[in-house]
Amino acid sequence: MYLHGTSTINNEGHLTIGGCDVTALKAQFGTPLYIVDEALVRERCRQYMEAFRASGLTFQVAYASKAFCVMAMCRLAEEEGLSLDVVSDGELFTALQAGFPAQRIHFHGNNKTPEEIEMAIDAQIGCFVVDNFNELQLLNAIAKERGVRVNVLLRVTPGVEAHTHEYISTGQTDSKFGFDIGNGTAAVAVQEAANADHIDLLGIHSHIGSQIFEVQGFQMAVERVAQFARSIKEQTGISFKVVNLGGGFGIRYVDGDTPLAVSDYVKAITDGVKQHFSGIGPTLPEIWVEPGRSIIGEAGTTLYTVGSVKEIPGVRKYVAVDGGMTDNPRPALYESRYEAVLANRANDATEEVVSIAGKCCESGDMLIWDLFLPKVKQDDLLAVSCTGAYNYAMANNYNRIRRPAVVFAHEGQADVVVERETHQDIVGKDVIPARLQKKSTVQV
Numbered sequence: 442m443y444l445h446g447t448s449t450i451n452n453e454g455h456l457t458i459g460g461c462d463v464t465a466l467k468a469q470f471g472t473p474l475y476i477v478d479e480a481l482v483r484e485r486c487r488q489y490m491e492a493f494r495a496s497g498l499t500f501q502v503a504y505a506s507k508a509f510c511v512m513a514m515c516r517l518a519e520e521e522g523l524s525l526d527v528v529s530d531g532e533l534f535t536a537l538q539a540g541f542p543a544q545r546i547h548f549h550g551n552n553k554t555p556e557e558i559e560m561a562i563d564a565q566i567g568c569f570v571v572d573n574f575n576e577l578q579l580l581n582a583i584a585k586e587r588g589v590r591v592n593v594l595l596r597v598t599p600g601v602e603a604h605t606h607e608y609i610s611t612g613q614t615d616s617k618f619g620f621d622i623g624n625g626t627a628a629v630a631v632q633e634a635a636n637a638d639h640i641d642l643l644g645i646h647s648h649i650g651s652q653i654f655e656v657q658g659f660q661m662a663v664e665r666v667a668q669f670a671r672s673i674k675e676q677t678g679i680s681f682k683v684v685n686l687g688g689g690f691g692i693r694y695v696d697g698d699t700p701l702a703v704s705d706y707v708k709a710i711t712d713g714v715k716q717h718f719s720g721i722g723p724t725l726p727e728i729w730v731e732p733g734r735s736i737i738g739e740a741g742t743t744l745y746t747v748g749s750v751k752e753i754p755g756v757r758k759y760v761a762v763d764g765g766m767t768d769n770p771r772p773a774l775y776e777s778r779y780e781a782v783l784a785n786r787a788n789d790a791t792e793e794v795v796s797i798a799g800k801c802c803e804s805g806d807m808l809i810w811d812l813f814l815p816k817v818k819q820d821d822l823l824a825v826s827c828t829g830a831y832n833y834a835m836a837n838n839y840n841r842i843r844r845p846a847v848v849f850a851h852e853g854q855a856d857v858v859v860e861r862e863t864h865q866d867i868v869g870k871d872v873i874p875a876r877l878q879k880k881s882t883v884q885v
């Protein structure tokens with residue numbers, strides 16, 4: 442059984458996270474429950490910061506908040522010295538409400554609305570990562586209206602195919618994101634941004650995909666982006682002060698996943714920058730990255746209570762838990778695989794192979810197929826590991842199921858950072874028009 446971060450099994454055979462016994466967390470907060478190992482998140486942040494410091498380059502590590510964006514997480518990222526990547530007014534609002542320094546916020550997205558752009562300009566965020574020509578023109582016009590100048594990176598597609606699930610691969614030419622280098626669009630965008638009177642072009646951005654295990658994709662992206670920067674410099678004299686190489690660094694979900702150490706990914710990038718960018722300008726560019734999953738993914742665990750257990754003799758045993766695709770849609774979306782332990786009897790010998798079903802009215806709502814566990818009973822606790830990234834962030838209310846609470850566990854203390862939704866939250870935005878209101882049956 443693989444235990445991430447501070448997770449241990451105590452003498453009673455209970456899983457503990459951040460020094461908290463999960464059976465006590467269940468008693469206090471109920472299930473399903475997302476538990477975040479705060480020390481592991483901090484450790485990951487520090488690994489990035491230290492690896493970049495060791496490179497001697499000027500840098501920013503921006504936490505890609507799409508992976509898990511709540512106010513406490515923004516605070517934690519700020520405390521660790523990270524910047525923040527947001528992709529919507531919702532994420533921006535969350536960051537600002539948490540008091541995250543606006544200058545360290547970078548705004549992404551392939552279809553920012555005028556309202557989002559206005560909100561971000563008014564908040565004086567650090568930088569827009571511009572995805573397309575419509576946005577470039579809109580941003581310039583809004584900045585002009587407000588009499589300000591805005592910092593911009595242009596998102597380019599370097600033509601690198603990352604080895605990952607096709608839905609989370611983004612660096613190839615046929616992608617909804619960015620200006621393509623290969624077909625010349627990126628060069629046109631650079632010229633247009635440089636000519637725009639209310640835009641300061643800081644540099645370029647490239648993100649090749651997510652959950653990537655090898656360094657080759659990143660090395661290739663650095664090389665392509667550097668070639669592009671060199672040709673732009675030669676043809677136009679424009680040089681890039683900042684190069685953002687995105688996120689995508691892989692993590693260990695299950696046995697057989699082989700992520701590299703954070704320092705290895707960072708070294709591949711910084712070595713590549715030193716090699717390929719030397720001589721383009723008087724100094725090397727500032728390097729930014731945007732890790733999301735690798736900061737928060739392994740630090741998250743989802744705790745469920747087992748409900749029904751159904752055996753189809755000779756076929757399969759289904760163990761249903763009190764959550765499912767509403768709190769973790771990743772198995773249904775990407776066929777993602779997860780590991781789990783029986784968190785109240787983790788020392789019992791494994792005896793059977795079961796499949797973990799969610800409670801949604803949907804056959805595809807399966808969390809884990811063919812998992813070895815001790816003999817599972819109703820009311821047992823199941824802890825699915827590695828659910829920190831893109832779980833709470835993609836949680837939904839299908840079947841009007843309430844989103845679980847999130848707690849940060851640290852040094853024996855667990856604090857709620859998101860409360861469990863209530864039934865009232867579920868109907869809170871519903872409106873019954875007057876003509877559908879229930880008529881009173883009381884006769885006067």
Ligand SMILES: Cc1ncc(COP(=O)(O)O)c(C=O)c1O
Binds near residue numbers: 505549611652688830
């Ligand atoms: C532009 C951009 N930056 C950063 C990330 C974060 O990626 P990851 O969570 O894989 O590090 C993503 C998501 O893939 C992204 O699209």
Ligand SMILES: N[C@@H](CCCC[NH3+])C(=O)O
Binds near residue numbers: 507609651771830831
């Ligand atoms: N939501 C995806 C990652 C998306 C990355 C964003 N560009 C996942 O769960 O793996």
